[in-house]
Amino acid sequence: MLKMFFSDVKFNRCITSQLIKWFSNFREFYYIQMEKFARQAINDGVTGTEELTVSRDCELYRALNMHYNKANDFEVPERFLEVAQITLREFFNAIVAGKDVDPSWKKAIYKVICKLDSDIPEIFKSPNCLQELLHE
DNA sequence: AGGCCTCCTG
DNA sequence: CAGGAGGCCT
Numbered sequence: 001m002l003k004m005f006f007s008d009v010k011f012n013r014c015i016t017s018q019l020i021k022w023f024s025n026f027r028e029f030y031y032i033q034m035e036k037f038a039r040q041a042i043n044d045g046v047t048g049t050e051e052l053t054v055s056r057d058c059e060l061y062r063a064l065n066m067h068y069n070k071a072n073d074f075e076v077p078e079r080f081l082e083v084a085q086i087t088l089r090e091f092f093n094a095i096v097a098g099k100d101v102d103p104s105w106k107k108a109i110y111k112v113i114c115k116l117d118s119d120i121p122e123i124f125k126s127p128n129c130l131q132e133l134l135h136e
Numbered sequence: 137a138g139g140c141c142t143c144c145t146g
Numbered sequence: 147c148a149g150g151a152g153g154c155c156t
Contacts, residue, residue: 018148020140025147028142 026068030087031106033063038091049092054085083116 037060041052054060056076064084069076090109099105 017140021148024141
């Protein structure tokens, strides 16, 4: 029964597009939070990027975790914190520099951050990805 | 043309 | 989160 489903071309295509959609939505949420917290920091009088840090007990982290990992199903990798912090600082600097007057000011940040993306885990590249994931 | 992505909405 | 429109790339 399951095999029948997973070998269905339409079904697989549907799944991938949905996954893409999810990642897209996640990304959006991520960047919205980043901008929000960066602006908040500025309003709170933060002057330097050194004061901006992302740890497991900061508000920004909580907001993200609440959204992506509400039930704490997995442990958030350290790398995520690093990238999150870099992103936050990137936003902070851009806003402080007044770059946000440019309608597409976020593009530059996106370009920087996407290079920090981790590689896609091998399991997702497998054609049997769905089966393998289900067996975990 | 088809796939993937972003942006805006609901 | 899902849908839809529009842009970019192959």
